[in-house]
Amino acid sequence: MITGKNQIAGAFSGGGSHTFRTVNPVTGDENPQEFFEADQTEIDRAVNLASKAFTTYRDTSGTSRAVFLEAIATQLEAAEEEIIAYYTLESALPEGRARGEFARTTGQIRAFASMLREGSWVEAIISNLEGKLDIRRVQCPIGPVVVFGASNFPLAFSTAGGDTASALAAGCPVVVKAHPMHAATGELVAQAITNAVRETGMPEGVFSNLNGKNFEIGQRLVMHPEVKAVGFTGSINGGTALYRLACTRKEPIPVYAEMGSVNPVVVLPSALREKRDFWAEQYAGSITLGTGQFCTNPGLLLGIEGRELDSFIEALGEAIGQRQASCMLHPNIKSQYLEKRDEVLSLPDHAIVTAPEPEAEGNFALPHIIAVDAESYMKNRLYQQEVFGPFSIVVKCKNKTQLIEVLQNLEGQLTGTVLSENTSELQEFSTVINVLKERVGRLIFNGVPTGVEVCAAMVHGGPFPASTDSKFTSVGLTAVQRWVRPIAFQNWPDTLLPDALKNNNPLNIVRNLNGVMTKNAV
């Protein structure tokens, strides 16, 4: 049952005087439930209780945190039907996507639980060579974390998404600033987490869920002295503003913001020649998936001009032209989409590849593709901005040198893709690939950038403005590294050391023992 209230350390709280409602994107109507915005008292209570919970939660064993995470996954599954119903109501995303994202969410929570049970993620290092000091270091949780939910992933990047799961895994309490577009979905997920907190006897302050439509609520959370780090998924403007705000604190804290990207795709001649229809179809799918509302949406395709590129563009236009209109996440997202798209369309020197005629009605959208020569693309900086939605630009480069120039002038990106059917061609274009590599967090060969696998090797992040800190990923197991810091113990008595560092290795984890990775005792 949805109450519209904040959940603070296990208790419902609706003391604020400001309320808001979510919108049904399909009809444009407001949903009936009122949500109470968190006020300053509630913000303080949530953070202070998180800080108090930290004093015990930080010392819980990996196994007990694994049990907690697994209980969250199970509680989510118990509420699956209700969650899916609100998810589709609030986001207009289709049920198939909802089920897929739901499974990914519980899957990644359980993956973090497995990581905790295995235990080596704490990166234990023991240096105790003869004649030297005995020094041992291990990763320890940093303290209360604030997580901002994302509009486009109500489950996998929101209340119980990757940021929350990784922070809880690390040993950090979490205060979620729920995304106002899917507050009901968020409340149901928060209830599942709260149930799991009770069931597994965790300190109640370990999780709170706060509602807020006003940006100030997020800003206050970021500025709260007891908050030690922030996870954010959203726009470049929003993420950068919070990052810069956190830097002005008396004690600055990191803001790990995963933001915008146009995800350049370099289509090399052999791919145009040998796989034209295949890639046209694949990219028609990737560009329109989720109405283009993915951070890994391919917004920029690059090729060398000529008959083969023209033919590919034509095939792409045809494949995309057959797509149906689909609903966007929110009327505001639709209007921002149109605004940004039309800004780009107002630039000179491009050709329409495919355009919606007529424009889709209401909150629905149809894909829109344009083509432009590299010179014009580089001359008009606005061509490079991310247009969040089903919009892509094909850039025609005169030659390899100009292709390199375009890539060199790109901002940081989450992904970069290369399509090719020929190994010697890859050698020929090695500079292109090297330049692309410096711009991205993930390189993809012969694939599409949408579809971010949750695994240990994933990097979902990249040079600014793809993310605020290219050292870290918000997807995959190493996402946990954002919420820990190393502490070294010098000459510390064995009985007082964290288990990960004790002589006899009671956790049976892999440790760096004087340079050797081993499970051996000291």
Place this chain on the structure above:
Amino acid sequence: MITGKNQIAGAFSGGGSHTFRTVNPVTGDENPQEFFEADQTEIDRAVNLASKAFTTYRDTSGTSRAVFLEAIATQLEAAEEEIIAYYTLESALPEGRARGEFARTTGQIRAFASMLREGSWVEAIISNLEGKLDIRRVQCPIGPVVVFGASNFPLAFSTAGGDTASALAAGCPVVVKAHPMHAATGELVAQAITNAVRETGMPEGVFSNLNGKNFEIGQRLVMHPEVKAVGFTGSINGGTALYRLACTRKEPIPVYAEMGSVNPVVVLPSALREKRDFWAEQYAGSITLGTGQFCTNPGLLLGIEGRELDSFIEALGEAIGQRQASCMLHPNIKSQYLEKRDEVLSLPDHAIVTAPEPEAEGNFALPHIIAVDAESYMKNRLYQQEVFGPFSIVVKCKNKTQLIEVLQNLEGQLTGTVLSENTSELQEFSTVINVLKERVGRLIFNGVPTGVEVCAAMVHGGPFPASTDSKFTSVGLTAVQRWVRPIAFQNWPDTLLPDALKNNNPLNIVRNLNGVMTKNAV
């Protein structure tokens, strides 16, 4: 031979119109050599050549970078006598310290070389379970790094210090902003690096050394768009200002600043009782080592009030009272020391444990210790500021609860120390230890905080303001992690993968292969 010029990518450059001289701290006189401050053209040239060098240096093998680092160490050794002569002239630190720091500097350069030869530091992760995408990630260098030399470590934290060595190891070109107090030492070290660049055929832009007394030179370096990260060792004000400045850039970059700390030492009752004279003598040494000019200088000793603490204070005062005056690094450092010390001395409610009578002359200083009760200490925030020099405060707490309260109110610290002779006492004071742990990067048992071992497990960093990013250390092998970011390769052809990720593991490194740490091929 000292030229007073900047060294930019192997060439001497002295085009600027501003010059300065270093000072002989013992006499207070200026040394004869003029040093040319870098101007904007020189800053641009150094950074742009670093950026150009990056396009090849980033792809050099670990082995070739190891050869380069070892050549730096050897070149330094060839110039050892001249370096030591200028080091002692410019810093007034004794020859024994100079030799020790020299050996540490070449030792840590060679330790990074060994790390490169072994190769596993790149943290290769391969996820390719059946039915999933093949994704592989590896740490890659981020680009040109600016390193600020430190006043108190002309070798180990300056031109060829840990920041430079770790950045060069990572594959990042380095532009050093030399510390103006030891510009001649810096120039000699820079010449050794330049020789090593030539000898091993590295791209010349991989290293430059710029002089500057004016803060603006450092600020311009931090704001240069081609600079991708900054290493800094120095004051809280200086480091925080650069950190905040970097955050205002169009593309924000990380500033890893290792700054101030008072390094609290908790002296538990059994240590007072059983090891009074031993610890009094040890701490007299630690407080006065290098005239107290260490970032790990113990500026704060905490104990439970009573006859035993009083007796310890008396013994400490006696041990310290026997110390000779020693010379500080620079007249400015002496005057800042006196200013900050006298600010603290002007606070109410403390007792003098030992004070210099008469005050040491010129640029020399004698240690100064005061004792204060915990209540007054907490009431007057200024008691907590770092006084860079041979000054320490002993805080008398009424009981364990008050000791905890003092620790809870401390800012972040590089180190925290516990002295105890009794295991059950450690249990009794476990909350004290836990609170201390949250404040520090390194915990020390029965030791002194000065003397930072260079090893894989070292953490020299801590919660703000000890450093700007508590995730990283500026000493020890993991210092390299500041200069890299992970890149993931999805479905990437084996021949094009970095060697660290290739199927047959040609580097023979330990990799995380689907969760198992192994040297096995894929």
